[in-house]
Amino acid sequence: MDNLRQTGSHDRALDWLNFFLADVRDGLGPYLAIYLLAVHQWQPASIGLVMTIAGVTALLAQTPAGALIDRTPAKRAVVAIAALLVTGSCLLLPLISSFGLVALTQTISAIAGSVFAPAIAAITLGITGPKAFTRRVGRNETFNHAGNAFSALLAGGLAYVYGPVVVFYLMAALTIASIIAVKRVPPAAIDHQLARGLSHTPTGDTQPAGLSLLLHNHTLLLFAVCCALFHLANAAMLPLVSQKLAQVDLRLATPLTSACIVAAQLVMVPMALLVGAKAEQWGRKPFLLVGFLILPLRGALYVLSDNPFWLVGVQLLDGIGAGIFGALFPIVVKDLTEGTGRFNVSLGALTAVFSLGAALSPGIAGLVVQSAGYDAAFLTLAGIAAAAFVLVLVALPETSSRSAEAPTVVPTVAGS
Template sequence: MRPGRALDVLNVLLSDVRYGLGAYLGVYLMTEHHWDPAHIGFALSIGGLVGLLAQTPIGLLVDVIRAKRALLAGAVLVVTASCLVIPLAPGFGAVTAAGVVGGVAGASIAPTLAAISLGIVGPAGFARRAGRNEALFHLGNAAVNVVILVTAPLLGTPVLFWVMATTGLLSALAAMAIPESAIDHDTARGLVPGIQHVDQAAAWRMLLHSRPLLAFALCGALFHLANASMLSLVAQKLALQNIGWGVALTAICAITAQSVMVPTAALAGARADAWGRRPLLLLAFLALVLRGLLYSVSDWAPWLVAVQLLDGLAAGLIGALFPVVVADLTRGSGHFAAAQCAVGTVHAVGGVASGALAGWVALRAGYDAAFLVLAAIAALGALLFWLTVPESRGAPALTDPEGIPA
């Protein structure tokens, strides 16, 4: 199979594995095992916290290991297995432990996929390839949610786990179908052919002192603090108001968002080099602010589902451009995956805290109050992004301390 086609297939299949069961897990635990929003948020946050602590060491491994296909396939199988044990042991301790295992394994999927993609297409084609990866990922996600929407009313919640098992196995096979010879492992870690490189310790010092990279990490943390729990809160709200339809309505919300994410991610990848990364990322923040505000306007199910269109816009832009910005700011360092994981760790801190914060606010003050708090956080992130994050397109390679973008 040609490398580009194999990547396409892999991205479509990874859609049900990359983030585990996602919002469905909260609905499953609430409707089938009577968990409350606070316990759901805390259980998922613990697993996420351990996973994010493992990200940077995993990134270092991704940079140096040449068996990237095997690493990706193994991570996919572990994430799948950690989700499949939940119906067998749905207690707080077991679910938390499964989340820890799945979080650690899942932390390697995105950076390994990005490194393989960069190693195949090179820096010049990476923005377009990253956008294509994200668009195909969301296309696959939409397809999976359609399957769940159609089958869940007939087969019940077990269909979530059957679909997970199928896509997990196929994703592992697709990863191994990528031709090993097509991956340039030096390019995959962010090295630039023909340019003299600094030693590894100096490269890390330059990355740690890169103000644009640090600003991007902080602003991304605020984005994910506001964004990560919104779909889960909407799914819980719909499940409580529409007894027996929680899984189906969650699938409809996800499909609605994915229908926008696919063209948004493709457009971001195709136009990021011409328009720049900064205006597209600022648009993602503004869409998130508006989404949080509109969720609090009405409890009508069609309204809540319609607002999910803004999730597609924000998540499509962030997902497509995150690896592109990190690649811009780390070019020549040889630490693309490690830097991606380090920045991703900061982003994930926001995502992990989001579940606990939103669950606590929803329990104490209601769902509308939680949405307004998240919208305010997104607005703060938009302001800081505008003031602190420069355009990364055309940033110089990190070949010496003077190569750090000002």
């Protein structure tokens, strides 16, 4: 009975951590484009360049962030400090307007934000172990998307009354709630050996594999390429929609962008629950194929109309694609690195690879917009997404050991 109570307490702590951290972990996201366009009258190419700089910084920080989470027992403190840095960087934006200073604040935010994904995944794996990890990740993503929908709904309503600057103060409030939530995760509940992907052995002498496994696990590398193409196509879509909305009606731009986010997040909730409940039974690849197929369809549909309600409606498809991808990503990485002790550094490395795609996406889209217009940019992104789907279809194997024989990596003893 005491174990059940402890498990329930741990689940609730993870639930609230994912819920409140949802808005903090991505910084300002699409609201940055609206703020710079509406308040500082920046050009789309300049907005895209700032977002690209931040994205490149994030990708460079991802692998070291994963390595840090693998090594440190202070995972909860890392999450709290990172949340403070992200929010502090964003709160400086109303006080500055130069390109250099704005780029600097977003660079700091990107570095701090790089620890959230591996830290949450590690805390989860350290509490649940590998057998219950899939279902718990689905629950993590459910509360993450619910938190995003909640914060976006608040941001949209408050911004309509008080202006786009209100999103900064909303983030500050959610950061405080995130720090309270992470402190409610009992430190003794986290098994730090399980958290990095190592199993306990009778002799207790298991050591992490050498980092060369990242370059020799061909399935892991192929999955990284698929992820990079997915985010190269996906990252710029919502910012482009935000800019189109701002051109139609500047006053409604932030509320309608919030509507886009809320609509997608509400769809992501059942998608994450479905992945958590059925990914062991059905396998990973069927879900991946659906998620990757939705993205080119979404890009093509954006060009059919500039009606704000149509754009918000199409954004619902993002809930399917991103909802599936977000839930499956740490699960597939766990499949491919189980027993190596390099789960978090691998998670960080793959996040770095797809962050490269996400970082390049706004810059490429911004250049296409300036030279050929928004429709051409959406179709370009849709073409990239179609290539990613084909690669998943023909080349990526099933990674679940229950559906197929999972690729294995034999650990070699190396320093941690």
